[in-house]
Amino acid sequence: MDLTLHVWRQKNSKSDGHMEIVEAKDVSEHSSFLEMLDVVNENLLGQGKEPIAFDHDCREGICGACSLVINGEPHGPEYGTTTCQLHMRSFKSGQHVYIEPWRARALPVLKDLIVDRTSFDRIQQAGGFVSSNTGSPQDANALPIPKPDADKAFDAAVCIGCGACAAACKNASPMLFVAAKVSQLAILPQGKPERERRVLAMVDQMKKEGFGNCTNQYECEAACPKEISVEHIARMNREYFRAAILEEPEKQGHGGD
Amino acid sequence: MNLDSKIPSGPLEEKWEKHKFEMKLVNPANRRKYDVIVVGSGLAGASAAATLGGHGYNVKCFCFQDSPRRAHSIAAQGGINAAKNYQGDGDSVHRLFYDTIKGGDFRAREANVHRLAEVSRNIIDQCVAQGVPFARDYGGLLDNRSFGGAQVSRTFYARGQTGQQLLLGAYSALNREINRGSVKMYSRTEMLDVVVVDGKARGIIVRNLITGEITAHTAHAVILASGGYGNVFYLSTNAKGCNVTATWRAHKRGAGFANPCYTQIHPTCIPVSGDYQSKLTLMSESLRNDGRVWVPKKQNDKRTAAEIPESERDYYLERKYPSYGNLAPRDIASRSAKEACDSGRGVGPGGLGVYLDFADSIKRLGEDAIKKRYGNLFHMYQKITAENPYKTPMRIYPAVHYTMGGLWVDYNLMSNIPGLFVLGEANFSDHGANRLGASALMQGLADGYFVIPFTLPNYFANEKFEPVNESDPAFKQTLDEVQTRTTKLLSIKGNRSVDSFHKELGKIMWDKCGMARDKSGLEEAIKKIPQLREEFWQNVKVLGDEKDLNQSLERAGRVADFLEFGELMCRDALHREESCGGHFRTEHQTEDGEAKRNDDKFCYAGVWEFKGDGKPSELHKENLTFENVKLATRSYK
Ligand SMILES: Cc1cc2nc3c(=O)[nH]c(=O)nc-3n(C[C@H](O)[C@H](O)[C@H](O)COP(=O)(O)OP(=O)(O)OC[C@H]3O[C@@H](n4cnc5c(N)ncnc54)[C@H](O)[C@@H]3O)c2cc1C
Numbered sequence: 001m002d003l004t005l006h007v008w009r010q011k012n013s014k015s016d017g018h019m020e021i022v023e024a025k026d027v028s029e030h031s032s033f034l035e036m037l038d039v040v041n042e043n044l045l046g047q048g049k050e051p052i053a054f055d056h057d058c059r060e061g062i063c064g065a066c067s068l069v070i071n072g073e074p075h076g077p078e079y080g081t082t083t084c085q086l087h088m089r090s091f092k093s094g095q096h097v098y099i100e101p102w103r104a105r106a107l108p109v110l111k112d113l114i115v116d117r118t119s120f121d122r123i124q125q126a127g128g129f130v131s132s133n134t135g136s137p138q139d140a141n142a143l144p145i146p147k148p149d150a151d152k153a154f155d156a157a158v159c160i161g162c163g164a165c166a167a168a169c170k171n172a173s174p175m176l177f178v179a180a181k182v183s184q185l186a187i188l189p190q191g192k193p194e195r196e197r198r199v200l201a202m203v204d205q206m207k208k209e210g211f212g213n214c215t216n217q218y219e220c221e222a223a224c225p226k227e228i229s230v231e232h233i234a235r236m237n238r239e240y241f242r243a244a245i246l247e248e249p250e251k252q253g254h255g256g257d
Numbered sequence: 258m259n260l261d262s263k264i265p266s267g268p269l270e271e272k273w274e275k276h277k278f279e280m281k282l283v284n285p286a287n288r289r290k291y292d293v294i295v296v297g298s299g300l301a302g303a304s305a306a307a308t309l310g311g312h313g314y315n316v317k318c319f320c321f322q323d324s325p326r327r328a329h330s331i332a333a334q335g336g337i338n339a340a341k342n343y344q345g346d347g348d349s350v351h352r353l354f355y356d357t358i359k360g361g362d363f364r365a366r367e368a369n370v371h372r373l374a375e376v377s378r379n380i381i382d383q384c385v386a387q388g389v390p391f392a393r394d395y396g397g398l399l400d401n402r403s404f405g406g407a408q409v410s411r412t413f414y415a416r417g418q419t420g421q422q423l424l425l426g427a428y429s430a431l432n433r434e435i436n437r438g439s440v441k442m443y444s445r446t447e448m449l450d451v452v453v454v455d456g457k458a459r460g461i462i463v464r465n466l467i468t469g470e471i472t473a474h475t476a477h478a479v480i481l482a483s484g485g486y487g488n489v490f491y492l493s494t495n496a497k498g499c500n501v502t503a504t505w506r507a508h509k510r511g512a513g514f515a516n517p518c519y520t521q522i523h524p525t526c527i528p529v530s531g532d533y534q535s536k537l538t539l540m541s542e543s544l545r546n547d548g549r550v551w552v553p554k555k556q557n558d559k560r561t562a563a564e565i566p567e568s569e570r571d572y573y574l575e576r577k578y579p580s581y582g583n584l585a586p587r588d589i590a591s592r593s594a595k596e597a598c599d600s601g602r603g604v605g606p607g608g609l610g611v612y613l614d615f616a617d618s619i620k621r622l623g624e625d626a627i628k629k630r631y632g633n634l635f636h637m638y639q640k641i642t643a644e645n646p647y648k649t650p651m652r653i654y655p656a657v658h659y660t661m662g663g664l665w666v667d668y669n670l671m672s673n674i675p676g677l678f679v680l681g682e683a684n685f686s687d688h689g690a691n692r693l694g695a696s697a698l699m700q701g702l703a704d705g706y707f708v709i710p711f712t713l714p715n716y717f718a719n720e721k722f723e724p725v726n727e728s729d730p731a732f733k734q735t736l737d738e739v740q741t742r743t744t745k746l747l748s749i750k751g752n753r754s755v756d757s758f759h760k761e762l763g764k765i766m767w768d769k770c771g772m773a774r775d776k777s778g779l780e781e782a783i784k785k786i787p788q789l790r791e792e793f794w795q796n797v798k799v800l801g802d803e804k805d806l807n808q809s810l811e812r813a814g815r816v817a818d819f820l821e822f823g824e825l826m827c828r829d830a831l832h833r834e835e836s837c838g839g840h841f842r843t844e845h846q847t848e849d850g851e852a853k854r855n856d857d858k859f860c861y862a863g864v865w866e867f868k869g870d871g872k873p874s875e876l877h878k879e880n881l882t883f884e885n886v887k888l889a890t891r892s893y894k
C-alpha cells in the first residue's frame with residue numbers, strides 16, 4: 001500500500017517544529033508501524049535527509065518506549081495496542097497518516113517524535129516503592145495473599161509507563177499512571193505500611209512536574225495500551241483523601257540512645 | 258592473562274557460606290567514600306545499584322534508554338526458577354544445581370552454579386517483599402509452572418510478563434535509593450569505554466545521547482551489567498538497542514572474553530515474515546507446558562493444519578525424547594525444528610516453521626484456562642500474524658535469544674581487570690554452553706542482590722586506591738579516542754546505511770555461526786567479516802550532528818563493535834572442535850544427530866585476549882573440574 005505521512009519534525013528542544021509530508025510507498029500490510037517507519041527512514045537517508053527520530057526498543061509492547069500520536073490517537077487506532085505492535089493492516093492504501101509526539105508541558109519534545117519522560121521517573125522516585133532492604137525477608141509463602149487481591153494488584157502493575165494516558169488527556173494528567181502504582185501497592189499487604197506517605201508524595205510530585213489534574217474524562221483508559229481500568233484512579237482518590245486526613249507531620253528527633 | 262577462578266576451598270555446599278564469612282567488610286561510615294559505577298539498569302544492574310546504594314556506597318547508574326525501567330529484562334516472559342520446592346515434587350538446591358550443570362552441557366563452573374541455586378530461594382522472598390505480584394493459587398500461596406530441562410515445577414511467574422514485574426520491583430528499589438540520594442541515575446547515557454589506571458578499572462567514558470556531549474566519570478570500581486550480544490545476528494528476540502559495546506570496549510582494554518560462540522537459539526519464536534522485519538518475537542517456552550509441537554509426516558504437505566489427520570502428524574519431540582517430550586531443552590528443541598524443516602516438512606510461508614498446537618489442552622482444560630495462563634502471549638501472536646491460536650495451531654521457528662558467552666569473571670564476579678565486575682547476561686559464568694529457561698532472571702538478580710554486595714566490599718577492603726580525576730592522562734586519552742571515533746563515523750559520508758551493514762553481518766552470522774556450524778562455513782565468515790568491516794569504515798552513511806540526539810550515530814557505533822565482535826565469535830566457534838549445548842558443529846554429532854562433546858580436549862572455558870586491532874586474539878583456557886557431578890552424555894530421552 002502507499003501512504004502519505006505527515007510527520008512532526010523538530011531538530012531539538014530549542015528549535016521550533018513543523019509538520020512535513022513524507023511519502024511511504026509499497027508498504028507491506030504485514031509490517032509493523034515502526035517497521036514501516038524504518039523503511040521510510042532508509043529512503044530518507046538515501047535522499048540525504050535525516051531520518052525521523054522516534055523512541056522504541058523492545059518492539060513487543062512491553063518496554064513502554066514507543067510513543068506516537070497517530071491520527072490524533074496515542075498509539076494509533078487499535079485498542080489495547082502499543083505503536084510497536086500496531087500493524088499496517090490497520091491502514092488503507094492512499095490514506096493520510098498524521099504522526100506526532102506526545103504533547104504535554106511536562107513531556108517536552110527532544111527531537112522529532114521523541115519526548116523527555118523523566119518526569120515519570122521522578123514521580124516513581126517520590127514514593128512508588130516498598131522500603132524493604134535487600135537481605136533476608138521472611139519466606140515468600142509466609143504471608144498468603146488472596147488470589148483476587150493478587151490479581152487486582154497485577155492488573156494495575158502491568159503499566160508500562162509509556163505516557164499515553166497523559167498524552168490522551170485534555171488536562172495532560174498522568175493520573176492513570178500514578179494510580180496504577182498507588183493502587184498496586186495499596187492492595188498488597190507489603191505496601192500497606194507506607195500507603196499514606198506514598199500517595200501524597202507521588203501526587204505532589206506529579207503537580208510539581210507541571211502535569212494537570214484528573215477531571216474524570218477517561219480518555220486515558222481508552223488510550224492505555226495495557227487496558228488499565230480507571231477503577232484504579234477511584235481507588236487512588238480514596239487513598240489520597242484517607243491519607244490527607246490521617247497523615248500528621250512526622251515527629252522529629254531520634255531515639256534515646 | 259591471569260585466570261584464577263578464586264573458587265573457595267571446602268565442600269561444594271559450604272563454599273559460599275564460608276567465603277561470605279571470610280571476606281572483609283567495609284564499615285558503614287567508610288562506605289560513602291567509595292564511588293561505584295554501574296552500567297546497566299536491567300535486573301542485574303538495577304538490583305546491584307539499589308543494594309549497594311542501600312548499603313551506603315556512592316553509586317552512579319547508567320542506561321541508554323530514557324528510563325531505567327525499559328532495560329531489556331522487561332521483556333522476559335516466562336518465569337524465574339528457584340529451588341523452593343513449594344510444590345513438594347522433589348526439588349532441592351542440589352537438583353537445581355544439577356539440572357543447570359547438565360542443561361549447560363557440563364561447560365560451567367560447579368561452584369558458581371551451586372551458589373546460584375542456593376541464593377535462588379532468597380530472590381523470591383526479596384521480590385515478594387517488594388510487592389512483585391507473582392501468580393498465586395486459590396489458597397493465596399505462590400504458584401509454579403514447569404520449564405524445559407527440568408522434571409519439577411520450580412518456575413515462579415507473573416502471567417506472561419515475569420521480567421516486567423521483576424524489573425519493576427528492582428526499579429522501585431532503585432527509585433527508593435535515588436530518592437534517598439545514594440544512587441544518581443544517568444539515563445539516555447551510553448558508555449563507550451572503560452578507563453584503566455595503573456591496571457585497575459577506575460572509570461568510564463560516556464556520551465550523553467541528548468546533547469552528544471562526551472564526558473568521563475571516575476570511580477573505585479566499575480560494574481558492567483549491560484546485557485547480552487544476541488543482536489550481532491541483527492534479527493533476534495532482543496530489544497533493538499541491545500549491544501556488545503560495553504563489554505567489547507572493556508575487552509579491548511584487557512578484559513578476557515569467554516566462550517563468545519555459545520549462543521542460544523530459542524525454539525519458540527514467531528517465524529520471519531518479510532525483509533522489512535526488524536526483530537523476532539519470542540513466544541515463551543512456558544507454552545510448551547500445554548502446547549504440542551508437530552509437523553506433517555509427509556514432505557511438502559500443503560494442506561492446512563486442520564486437514565492433516567492425527568495419524569499423519571509427527572509429534573517429533575514426544576517421539577524422540579519421550580521422557581521430556583515437548584519440554585526438551587532449548588538447544589535440542591531448536592535443532593529438531595531445523596531438522597524437520599530441512600527435511601522439507603516445515604509449515605507456513607517458505608517452509609520455515611513448525612506447529613505448536615493447543616487443541617488438546619483446550620479440549621482438556623477449556624479455552625478459559627488457557628487464556629488465563631497465556632492470554633497475553635496468544636494476544637501478541639494474533640496481533641503479529643493475524644491468526645487466532647485458539648483455533649489454528651501457532652507457527653513457530655527458532656530465533657537467536659540469549660548469549661551464554663560474555664566477559665570472563667572469577668567466583669567474585671570480577672573480570673581479569675581488577676575493579677571491573679561483570680553481572681547478568683554480560684558475564685559468562687553460570688550457564689555453560691546452554692541456559693535453561695527461567696534461569697537468566699534468576700542469575701541477574703542473584704548477581705545483583707546477593708553476590709556483588711558481598712564481593713565488592715571485599716575488593717575495596719583489600720585494595721589501596723590512589724585518587725584519580727577526570728583530567729588525569731588516562732582519562733583524557735581514552736576520552737580523546739572515543740571522541741575521534743565518534744567524529745570519524747560522521748565524517749565518512751558514504752553510500753550505505755548502518756542497517757544495511759548490520760543486516761549483512763547478521764546474515765553471515767546466522768548462516769555460518771547459527772544453529773549449526775562447520776569448519777568451511779566458519780572460515781568463510783572469518784574472511785567475509787573483515788571485508789565488511791573495512792567497507793563499513795569506508796562507506797557508511799551517517800547523517801545528523803554529533804552534538805545532538807542522533808540515533809543513526811548511536812547505531813553506527815554499536816554496529817561497528819558488532820563487526821569486530823562477530824569475527825571473534827566465529828573464531829571461537831571454529832576452534833571448539835566439539836558440539837556442546839548451543840554450539841553445534843555438524844562434524845561432531847552422534848549417529849542419531851545429537852551433540853557430541855569432547856571432554857578430553859574441550860572441558861574448559863575458552864577465554865580470548867585482545868592483542869591489538871588487526872592482530873589475532875590469543876586463546877587462554879580455564880580448565881573446568883567436576884568434583885561433584887559425573888561428566889555424562891546429556892540424555893533427555
Ligand atoms: C524476549 C525474551 C524473553 C525472555 N524470557 C526469559 C524468561 O522467561 N526467563 C528468564 O530467566 N530469562 C528470560 N530471558 C532472558 C533474560 O531476560 C535476560 O537474559 C536478562 O533479563 C538480562 O538481564 P541483564 O540485567 O543482564 O541485562 P539487560 O536487562 O539487557 O539490561 C542491560 C542494561 O544495560 C544497559 N546498557 C547496555 N549497554 C550499555 C552501554 N553501552 N551504555 C550504557 N548502558 C548500557 C541497558 O540500557 C540496560 O539498562 C528472555 C529474554 C528475551 C529476549
Ligand code: FES
Nearest residue numbers: 057059064066084
Ligand atoms: S517498543 Fe517497547 S513497548 Fe513499543
